[in-house]
Each structure stands twice: as C-alpha cells, then as structure tokens.
Amino acid sequence: MRTSEAFALLEQQEALKGSIELLEGEVSPSIKVTPEGLLATLTFCKESPTLDYKVLASQTGVHEGEVINLFYHLTSYSKGHTLAIECPVPLDNCKVDTACGLWSAANWLERETYDLLGVEFIAHPDLRRIMLPDDWEGHPLRKDYVAPLTYQGVDNHPTELTLSFQVKKGDDDE
Amino acid sequence: MNKQLTTQYMTINMGPQHPSTHGVIRFIVETDGEIIHKCTPDVGYLHRSIEKIAEGVTWQGFVPYTDRVDYLCAMNANWAYSTAVEKLIGAEVPRRAEVLRVLSAELNRISSHLVAIGTCAMDIGAFTPFIQLLAEREYINDLLEMLSGARLTYNYICIGGVMHDAPPGWIDKCEEFVDHFDLAMEQMNRLVTYNRIFINRMANLAVIPAEMAIDYNLVGPNLRASGVKSDVRKDEPYSIYPELDFEIPIGKGVEGEVGDSYDRFFLRCEEIRESIKIIRQGLKLLAGTDGPIKGKVKNNIKPPVGHIYVRHETPRGDTGYFIQSNGTTSPNRLKIRSGSFTAMSIIEAVAPGTYIADLVAIIGSLDVVAPELDR
Numbered sequence: 001m002r003t004s005e006a007f008a009l010l011e012q013q014e015a016l017k018g019s020i021e022l023l024e025g026e027v028s029p030s031i032k033v034t035p036e037g038l039l040a041t042l043t044f045c046k047e048s049p050t051l052d053y054k055v056l057a058s059q060t061g062v063h064e065g066e067v068i069n070l071f072y073h074l075t076s077y078s079k080g081h082t083l084a085i086e087c088p089v090p091l092d093n094c095k096v097d098t099a100c101g102l103w104s105a106a107n108w109l110e111r112e113t114y115d116l117l118g119v120e121f122i123a124h125p126d127l128r129r130i131m132l133p134d135d136w137e138g139h140p141l142r143k144d145y146v147a148p149l150t151y152q153g154v155d156n157h158p159t160e161l162t163l164s165f166q167v168k169k170g171d172d173d174e
Numbered sequence: 175m176n177k178q179l180t181t182q183y184m185t186i187n188m189g190p191q192h193p194s195t196h197g198v199i200r201f202i203v204e205t206d207g208e209i210i211h212k213c214t215p216d217v218g219y220l221h222r223s224i225e226k227i228a229e230g231v232t233w234q235g236f237v238p239y240t241d242r243v244d245y246l247c248a249m250n251a252n253w254a255y256s257t258a259v260e261k262l263i264g265a266e267v268p269r270r271a272e273v274l275r276v277l278s279a280e281l282n283r284i285s286s287h288l289v290a291i292g293t294c295a296m297d298i299g300a301f302t303p304f305i306q307l308l309a310e311r312e313y314i315n316d317l318l319e320m321l322s323g324a325r326l327t328y329n330y331i332c333i334g335g336v337m338h339d340a341p342p343g344w345i346d347k348c349e350e351f352v353d354h355f356d357l358a359m360e361q362m363n364r365l366v367t368y369n370r371i372f373i374n375r376m377a378n379l380a381v382i383p384a385e386m387a388i389d390y391n392l393v394g395p396n397l398r399a400s401g402v403k404s405d406v407r408k409d410e411p412y413s414i415y416p417e418l419d420f421e422i423p424i425g426k427g428v429e430g431e432v433g434d435s436y437d438r439f440f441l442r443c444e445e446i447r448e449s450i451k452i453i454r455q456g457l458k459l460l461a462g463t464d465g466p467i468k469g470k471v472k473n474n475i476k477p478p479v480g481h482i483y484v485r486h487e488t489p490r491g492d493t494g495y496f497i498q499s500n501g502t503t504s505p506n507r508l509k510i511r512s513g514s515f516t517a518m519s520i521i522e523a524v525a526p527g528t529y530i531a532d533l534v535a536i537i538g539s540l541d542v543v544a545p546e547l548d549r
Contacts, residue, residue: 058511105391131218
C-alpha cells in the first residue's frame with residue numbers, strides 16, 4: 001500500500017482531523033503528525049485491519065533547528081507494506097506519548113531516543129539511559145552537543161591528529 | 175518445629191566480562207536459588223557512537239565504519255549501507271557487481287551462522303564443534319580475502335558496486351569449498367544437532383510465540399524460528415534475489431514447541447544449506463556475466479535532501495538503515511536498527527523462570543552480537 005493510500009484512510013478518522021499531513025518526499029514519502037495526534041495515529045495504524053502495522057521496525061529522531069523530528073517506521077508482515085511517520089517535537093517542550101502500550105519493541109527504541117536525543121516519553125515504564133552511563137550529561141545526537149573534555153578523570157581533549165580528520169562542512173570541491 | 179523457612183532473592187552480576195556473552199554485556203540477575211526471578215540486561219559498554227561519527231565523515235568514508243557495526247557479517251552491513259545511499263542518489267549497479275555482492279554476502283552469512291551455532295554449542299559445554307566450525311570459517315575467510323584483501327572487516331561492497339573483481343580461479347575455489355562444506359555440515363550435524371544431550375538441553379527452553387516475537391520486533395532467524403515466514407530477500411526483493419531459487423525455512427518445533435531455543439539453533443543450520451544453494455547458483459551466474467563491477471558514482475556524493483529507510487536481510491535479520499540527507503557531503507543523521515538490539519530486549523521477558531545456566535543458552539540461541547547491539 002502506498003503512503004498516500006494509508007494517508008487517505010487516516011484522514012477519514014474524525015479524531016485525527018487537522019493533526020496529520022502527507023509529505024511527498026523525493027525518495028521516501030511519509031506522514032507528518034503533531035505530537036498531540038501521534039498516539040492516536042499509531043494506534044489506528046496498528047489496529048486497523050487494512051493497515052495492520054503489527055511491527056514497529058524502527059523509532060528514531062533527527063535534531064532539526066527548533067524541533068526534534070521523530071521517525072516511526074512501521075511494517076506489516078501480513079500485508080507486506082511499510083510506512084514512515086514523522087512527528088516534530090518542539091525543543092522547549094520535548095515530550096511525547098510513549099508507544100510502549102502498542103509495541104513492546106518501543107521500550108528500548110524509545111530509551112535510545114531519550115538517551116541520545118533527549119526526548120521525554122510520557123508514561124514510559126522504564127525511561128533510563130541505555131547506551132551512555134547514567135551520569136552522562138547532554139544528548140550527543142543533538143546538533144548543538146559539545147563533547148565533554150573530561151569524564152570521570154578520562155582526558156578527552158582533541159589532539160591535532162583527530163582535528164585534522166574532521167570534515168569541513170560546506171566543502172564544495174567536485 | 176513449625177519454623178517458617180524463608181528464602182530471599184539474591185542479586186548477582188553476570189558480566190560485563192563473561193566468556194559467554196560474546197562481547198561486553200552485563201545482566202543484573204535476581205535469583206531465587208538456581209532460578210532466575212528477574213533479569214535486566216545492561217547494555218552500552220560497546221557504544222562507539224558510530225551514528226554520531228557518520229555525521230562527520232563523507233558518504234563513502236562511512237563504509238569502513240559499517241564493517242565495525244557487526245564484525246561477523248561486515249559484508250552484509252557494507253551492502254545495506256551502500257544500497258541506502260544508492261537509493262538516495264539513484265545510482266545504477268552493474269549486474270556483475272550484484273552477483274558478486276550476493277555471493278560475498280551469502281558466504282558471509284554462512285560464516286556468521288557458523289560462529290553463531292559454534293559459540294551456542296560451546297557456551298553450553300560442547301567445545302569441539304566450535305573449533306571445527308571455526309576451521310570451516312577459515313575457508314570462507316580465505317575466499318573473502320581473495321576478493322577483498324581482508325579477513326574480517328572487508329570494506330568490499332561500496333556505493334555503486336564492489337571494490338575488486340573476482341581474481342582468476344576464485345570460482346573454482348568457491349566450488350571446491352561448497353562441495354567440501356556439505357560433508358563438513360553433515361559431520362557437524364551428527365556431532366551437535368542430532369545429539370540427544372544437546373537437544374534435551376535446548377528443546378522447550380525460552381519459547382517465544384509468534385505474537386510475542388512480532389511484538390518485540392524480533393527479526394531474521396529468531397523471528398522465523400517462531401513460525402513467522404518473513405525474510406526481506408523474499409518480502410522486498412533486492413538485487414538478483416528474485417532470480418534465485420531458495421527456500422525460507424521456518425521453525426517447526428522439531429524437538430519441542432515452535433520457537434524454542436533448539437528451533438532457533440536448528441533454523442540457522444537450515445539457512446546455511448539455503449545459502450549454499452544460492453552460492454551454487456550465483457557461481458553459475460558469475461561465470462556467465464561480464465562487464466564492469468562499479469557503476470558511475472561521483473567521488474564527492476551529495477544526495478538530494480530527503481530520508482530513506484532501507485531493510486536488508488543480514489545474518490541477524492532485517493537490518494534497517496535510516497539515513498537523512500540535507501544535501502551535503504556527509505549524512506545529516508544515520509540510524510542503524512540492528513537485529514541484536516531487539517533480540518536483547520526480549521531476554522528480560524523470556525528469562526524469568528529459567529535456570530541461571532540456561533541464560534547462557536538463551537543468549538547463544540538468540541545470536542546476540544554486542545557491537546551490533548551497542549553500535
């Protein structure tokens with residue numbers, strides 16, 4: 001099923017009016033949802049017999065300016081189709097409902113997003129850091145993250161060698 | 175004498191340094207005598223921030239890093255990442271490169287499964303099969319070394335094709351290996367797979383029903399062992415897989431319930447057989463295909479703005495590469511959804527009620543590879 005067909009089905013839902021939008025990207029199309037409508041959209045995607053997205057394949061986020069854009073990739077084994085859902089969460093109120101009630105897989109995936117991007121999932125059963133130590137400060141995958149120069153007595157100052165490997169952004173030589 | 179006997183839970187640490195966790199993973203196990211009451215995996219010890227590194231290197235420059243995501247199936251990881259970028263930039267891959275990709279990836283799948291079943295047997299006490307299977311793996315390493323020059327982290331499949339063509343005599347060597355390997359597998363099956371002690375140890379242990387496997391998003395052999403027929407090579411065919419004739423084995427509960435640890439072990443043995451079938455067909459295709467091995471790809475790739483999620487069937491199942499590009503020389507965000515990650519999260523649910531010694535067998539049967547889990 002194409003994303004536009006899934007969108008047409010979602011659009012018919014009274015509760016989702018105004019909270020969803022179809023993004024026809026160049027490579028991958030997706031459905032954009034507001035944080036308020038996210039849980040209802042995901043629930044419909046899972047419960048609807050025509051969509052039947054029983055699998056949460058991936059959950060992640062991208063830091064883009066003032067928002068963290070969450071991505072949910074859903075798969076259906078019975079129908080053989082996939083869907084991408086985007087949900088921009090504003091940085092000043094970085095909270096969104098958890099999907100743990102729908103898929104158990106969401107538990108660890110959301111913990112990772114919380115750890116690395118700092119999105120708080122409301123009503124998550126076990127929201128702890130997963131990759132980094134509990135006393136780590138900051139969320140490394142945010143674009144404004146600065147790596148600490150020391151951690152627990154370990155020196156992490158960049159050397160000339162490490163600096164020489166960094167890619168200069170906006171390098172335009174062909 | 176009417177004294178109430180009380181027992182108390184004891185919390186013990188398994189790991190981070192433990193011979194059977196294959197990498198640095200820690201389990202906080204609450205035990206009631208010999209029985210596990212609660213098991214909490216603590217991961218992240220091998221977190222190398224590969225996703226963050228991706229944001230600082232060029233598109234081609236990230237290929238060697240994908241080797242290090244899962245060193246047991248580096249070829250498959252190279253391929254998954256390359257496909258994702260190819261789809262973003264719309265690059266064409268020549269046919270000969272596709273054949274070489276399938277061949278090298280299937281060889282790598284066999285070598286990964288050999289380590290999986292070998293270590294699984296070793297963890298529960300059978301040491302000989304591990305050494306035998308690693309000896310078989312050496313042959314595959316030799317073959318892949320002939321192709322790429324490396325034995326573990328190949329950096330062979332690149333964006334647009336493959337790095338080198340097969341050297342003269344490679345096809346013959348491959349055929350020699352495939353013929354010899356059938357006998358080796360038979361020997362291995364006699365030694366472990368049909369061994370009554372081994373079967374009794376693994377059957378009916380940590381049964382994962384199909385609904386639970388889907389709920390936890392288990393992928394690959396772990397999912398198929400629970401009876402779900404799902405394989406990306408068939409569901410969303412890529413490369414030349416539609417032309418090849420192979421089966422997707424699923425768990426049938428050979429010695430116990432469907433989805434038990436033995437099923438997961440047995441399924442990997444069956445998948446090796448299917449991979450051998452693919453390699454036989456691929457070698458014929460390779461002999462009959464000429465042409466370039468790399469498509470036209472610019473040195474300085476700048477994919478258009480957009481995002482993509484590509485699924486690939488690696489030995490540890492459906493591996494997802496999510497890439498977001500904002501039109502510059504390096505990815506804006508790259509996320510690797512690995513099979514080990516979800517396989518690890520299910521341990522918390524299946525371990526309670528089993529013996530401490532069985533935890534080792536469960537980890538072995540789920541084929542968790544720590545670097546892929548932590549990335």
